[in-house]
Amino acid sequence: MEHEFWHARWENQEIGFHEGTVNRYLHEHWPEMVHHGNETVLVPLCGKSKDLWWLHDRGHPVIGIELSAIACKDFFEEAGAKARVLPAQPFTRYIHDDELQLWCGDFFQLVPDDVRHVRLVYDRAALIALPPAMRRDYAEHLEAILPDQAAILLITLDYDPGEMKGPPFNVSPDEVHALFGDEFEIDHILTNPLEKDHPFAKRKGLNNGSESVFRLRRKA
Template sequence: MEHDFWHQRWANNQIGFHEPTANPLLIEHFAALALTKGSRVLLPLCGKTLDIAWLLNAGYQVVGVELSEVAVQQLFAEQGKTPRIDSLGATLKCYESGDLKVFVGDIFELSAERLGPVDAIYDRAALVALPPGMRPDYARHLTEISAHAPQLLISFDYEQSLLPGPPFSVPLDELTELYGAHYRLQQQVRQPLKGGLKGQCPADEVVWLLQPAG
């Protein structure tokens, strides 16, 4: 999607995608990553998700990337944190407080060096937010900057012709195309989305564990 699309959504508080609690699928399946406490977890396109608070409270470091500065400001305010804010050139900012660090800007502008090492990726709302033409570049970039870190990925699977995204349908054959060269894909659970997607069409939520191949 164009940057203006997301900036407008946050400016107008059109954030129906924002969940009022931590995602139950995160809580149920995060242990599959087998991380030790203190591990650093990357959340791409994180918004102000309450999944961040859950991860912090569970003893993990969190590094997020988010296009909307409004979302990041709200995130820190709602967490009761006063961040240090640094400008990183013309295209990125960094908000940081304690174990929470969020880069503000286009994820494609974020380098591996700037990101630093991460132990895992939790992708609940990034891949499914991107239209088909952007997903290959996103998957390639995420794989590169994270040094092939394992992922817990939540996707949707539904008949795309019934409803325009976002969130978009990303079925297994596409996931295999995007990640199969570098990861082994293991389905953790597939379940019908209660009430359908946006109440308009049937959809499955699918949790994937992506483990580095080789």
Template sequence: MEHEFWHRRWANKEIGFHEGSVNEYLYRHWPELAGKDTGAVLVPLCGKAHDLWWLHDRGHPVIGVELSEIACKDFFEEGEEKAMVQPGEPFTVFRHENLQIWNGDFFQLVPDDLSHVKLVYDRAALIALPPEIRQQYVDHLTAVTPENTRILLITLDYEGSPTSPPFNVSNDEVYELYAEDYQIEHLHTQTLANDHPFAKRKGLQGASESVFRLTRR
């Protein structure tokens, strides 16, 4: 998606993808992904997700990457915490203790930025991207993270051809995108009730969310 698309969505508060609470699958499946590891976590395209605070509160240094400056500011304001802001290129860094949000383009990350990161949480990155960009995203994520990186990936699948995110990503596509470089474990799939906020808003039938654990070979 073009940068302007996302800037406009945040400026107009068109952020139906924002959950407003800690994701249930993060709470349920993170312990089996991370175990006792409290190492640094990368959260790509993080928005202002409460999930970052949850990870931080469990002892993880957190690096979120987010294009929208509005999202970065809102995150700390809504969390009632002040952030130190370090302007720079290609990222301006918002920092509170060991929780950071890097404000800029995910595709500007380089391996030196993430040499210490071996855990990734992706709830809203892959499904935010249209099909033609997803392989580029996966390839870049693989290029900038170390070997043996573990990823908790949450996807959304539904019928239709959406023109805006969140997009549908099938389980088969997850294998197509990641199988070359990752061991893939399908942990869970849950059908969304018809009165689920997203399903109801989009008028979807039979939408489902899936959870995967990916381990870099």
């Protein structure tokens, strides 16, 4: 999707994809990802998610990648936190106490040296934000830039595309394996149906949606 689409969504505050609380699957399954507790975490297409504060509060250096400057500014303002702003190309960096950074720019401009210290990736809203062709590009770019030691906690949404038009887009478990299976061992941790009274399902009129959680580790 073009940059203008996302800039317009943030300018018009059409951000129904934003969760106002910490994601339940992050809370439940993050301990399974952590070895030392101080691993650097990459959060692609992070928006102004409160999940970044949750990770930071648990001792992780966090790098969030976000296209919208509005989202980056709101992230810190809504938390009453200060951030140093370092304009540069290809990313303007918003830095809070050196351990929590939002990089404002295009995820596809990341290079391996940018993420050389990253050991964990948290993707709740990146893969499902992208249409099919860009999902392939996204997976290949992650594979190209991430260190071999990095693991990914991935959360996806699956539904009948006849019931709603993304984003967020439906991504099936089969597609996750097709996108990442050549490079990563994939552990499909769980799938939970979206109950009809789930706020998102109710708002979008979904009858058979589900959420899945995956743990991805690079193959030896």
